[in-house]
Amino acid sequence: MTSTAWNRLSLNAAEGSLITAIRECMVRSPRQLNNAFEADAELLDLGAGGLLALTVDTLNDGAELATATTPYAKGWLTTTVSVSDLAAVAADPVAVLVSCSLRRDRWTLEDAREFGRGASEAAERYGCHVVGGDTNWANEESFTSCALGTLRRGSVLSRLGARPGDALYVTGPVGAGNAVGFRTLALGGTAAGDPWLPEARVAAGDPLRRYARACIDTSDGLLSAAVSLAELNGLGVEVVLHDEVYAPIASAVAEAARLPRWCSAAAEWGEFELLYAIDPADAERCSRAMSERGLQPAHVGQFVAGPELLLIDESGQRRDLRNLLPRMRALDPAGSLLADLRALLTDGS
Known part of the structure; x- marks a missing residue:
């Protein structure tokens, strides 16, 4: 890792600089x-x-x-x-x-x-x-x-390996984590019934080993994960989120709060799905293998050779993630979260 690695959009600058300082004084295994x-x-x-x-x-x-x-x-x-x-x-x-x-x-x-x-x-x-x-x-x-x-030897998967033109897929519906966190802190509590229990997608292992070129989990939200993959591979990314990609609770909370659904992909309470880069020629076979294991894979974009980091939301509007993500991260979860988020949206992000 170089001393400037934390300058990537995908990293919090303060956290990244601390990680760099700690690692500079360690002996690599x-x-x-x-x-x-x-x-x-x-x-x-x-x-x-x-x-x-x-x-x-x-x-x-x-x-x-x-x-x-x-x-x-x-x-x-x-x-x-x-x-x-x-x-x-x-x-x-x-x-x-x-x-x-x-x-x-x-x-x-x-x-x-x-x-x-x-x-x-x-x-x-x-x-x-x-x-x-x-x-x-x-x-x-x-x-x-x-x-x-x-x-397994010969099938090591990391965040590296994505190529221009690769399709971007996610192993299941997105937005549930952000919806639950937002409901708890901004809408005054939790709904009755069972708690939200996210699931690590261990079941995706075999299809990922066979087909994926790069992978990351969405524990910090889908958009942050997509930017991480793009930046680590020296690529741009266009994330395309249609209505059907969102978890039911994400759609319900967005409707209740009168917010666009894409907000549930932009904050950092992730849903622990896996976001992976794949050759478009392999995408259908991989999706079938995922579905056989009870997963619901969805196509959510593509990597490009240029520098753009874009979200194309459910309304078709194009949003620059270089502008959007830092402003989303600056929101205080313990503050007036709903009002601050609406102000951000009114301001044109």
Whole structure:
């Protein structure tokens, strides 16, 4: 990684500069296959031991947990955020470690049981187990997971490899994460019924290994993911979002708030689908294989040789992502989110 890597639109500048400073003082492992930001998980060649994928993610109290409003949902999400990174490199999950920092005045033993049940049932859903971790009392709540998986030689998938003219596909409906987070913080709470439980798309592994050229998960939103793939590959991208690509809850929340649906693809509560680049000649075969595994792949754009980073929304309007995404990220989730978002839209973004 170069010292200027964080200047990409896909990275928060302050966060990127910190990552750069930390990594500049570290010795790179000779076993590591990827450079910084080039894959959702870190990829290690263990020689005769095979290929290993590993990743770690932390969820902090506040906006990051706005989509998980029960202890069970927090446990499920804690496992899912890291296993989703394994899914994006087409790894087979093996194990998850979970670390919890909990507030003594808020957590009961029953809450702890529900958290553990959520974390464990998510891992089982993905074909692995939570095997241990760490728990502490703290002033602020946070949850960290580390996921480990194995890779097959000859089929390593990263964020690199997209080419001009490649089609851009997503493994399922988009916008649910942003809709749930927005509903919680801007519309005054959650709907009755079961909590939202996003799913890491481990089931996409075989088709991705066979057909995809590059892949990233949408944990930070679809538009940010598309820009990341484009910038890492030195390409432009045109994201085309029709009404049918959105999750039902995204459409319902957009209607209730009188907002365009594309907003649910532009903020950073992602839905943990996988966004992948593919040769258009392989797209139909890959989609059939995805559908056979219960997924709902959708064509959402294409990569281009030029520098443009564009969204073509459900109304057909073209929006410059270089202007739109920084302004979306500047919105304060803890502030007057609905009013600020409407002001941004009125201003012409």
